[in-house]
Amino acid sequence: MASQFIYTYVRHRDEKELCRMEMRAFFGYDVEDNVIISDIGVDPSRSPFIQTRLEVLLDADNLELLADKASELEIDQLFKTVCLNDITLAETAKIGHDTRRNIERTIGLQINGEPELDHPEVFIGIMQLNNRWYAGKLLYSSSxxxxxxxxxxxxxxxxxxxxxxxxxxxxxxxxxxxxxxxxxxxxxxxxxxxxxxxxxxxxxxxxxxxxxxxxxxxxxxxxxxxxxxxxxxxxxxxxxxxxxxxxxxxxxxxxxxxxxxxxxxxxxxxxxxxxxxxxxxxxxxxxxxxxxxxxxxxxxxxxxxxxxxxx
Structure with missing residues (x-):
């Protein structure tokens, strides 16, 4: 099964056209929004606009089903869960701080592996997008x-x-x-x-x-x-x-x-x-x-x- 990636973007309004042209070059299409889904893997640190890349490992219609699926996930590195809904993503509203922490704990407790909050070796991202939930390996863009x-x-x-x-x-x-x-x-x-x-x-x-x-x-x-x-x-x-x-x-x-x-x-x-x-x-x-x-x-x-x- 081909990998699926979700990229989040941050850009100044003056950069909107340039950002979308870069999207088209990387992925073959563009979006108005600050998040794009593709089966093409790009190092997020290449782009001046990409903030994160989520390589999807799990997806579900709701958080409870995502937590159930997370129990089948095995991570052999020290991991930390991060909910990416700290900003509005496309038409999905920002989720408040306390709720995001609860989401991170809910999913993190189900994963087979050793959590590490201060010095993780890998990040597991969690995202709600358009009434669907996703979890997977998270890469941050380097500055x-x-x-x-x-x-x-x-x-x-x-x-x-x-x-x-x-x-x-x-x-x-x-x-x-x-x-x-x-x-x-x-x-x-x-x-x-x-x-x-x-x-x-x-x-x-x-x-x-x-x-x-x-x-x-x-x-x-x-x-x-x-x-x-x-x-x-x-x-x-x-x-x-x-x-x-x-x-x-x-x-x-x-x-x-x-x-x-x-x-x-x-x-x-x-x-x-x-x-x-x-x-x-x-x-x-x-x-x-x-x-x-x-x-x-x-x-x-x-x-x-x-x-x-x-x-």
């Missing part, structure tokens, strides 16, 4: 990647860490055997996020100074990655995915013709491409031979960037 927000080499126009991380997930949701390149990598914001998730990616930039900064940023976080100096036209190998934070003439001297050339070169050596841009580039993408398959606006206050996935 370790937040340290990437402070790099030794930074500049004001670089992508935010959250946007870069989501962009990598959208471009390479399932990275097994995928070859990935960021051919205009700047100071390496995308490279750091991809490498920190164990996704092999190659970097490249025409500017030796930013390549130096990119290499230093990668080293600073103890990561290993290859960053080459040179124009995108010199890329000779083929890649499954290219991720491009498009240079723009507000902060660089690139022309519209130069942007189009970047897209044409990316089309030449990559099967798919994720473009991040401050201006609409639909006409250029069509001229370069790309087909747009998904998109969103990534907002931050009054500023927004287009995130466009092409094949």
């Amino acid at each position: 370790d990647w937040h340290v990437h927000q402070q790099k030794p080499h930074m500049y004001s126009t670089a992508l935010s860490t959250r946007l870069a991380r989501a962009a990598v997930n959208i471009a390479v949701p399932h990275p097994k055997e995928k070859r990935v390149i960021d051919p205009c990598c700047g100071i390496g914001t995308v490279l750091v996020e991809a490498l920190s998730m164990g996704i092999p990616i190659e970097g490249r930039d025409i500017n030796p100074l930013v390549v130096y900064g990119s290499r230093k940023n990668i080293d600073y976080f103890g990561l290993k990655g290859n960053v080459t100096i040179g124009p995108i036209a010199d890329v000779e190998e083929e890649y499954d995915v290219a991720i491009i934070d498009m240079p723009y003439n507000l902060f660089t001297h690139i022309t519209a013709e130069g942007q189009l050339e970047i897209l044409k070169e990316a089309r030449r050596f990559s099967k798919s491409c994720l473009i991040i841009t401050i201006e609409n580039m639909d006409d250029m993408l069509e001229m370069a031979g790309f087909e747009i398959v998904d998109r969103c606006l990534a907002r931050k206050g009054t500023f927004s960037r287009e995130v466009v996935l092409c094949k």
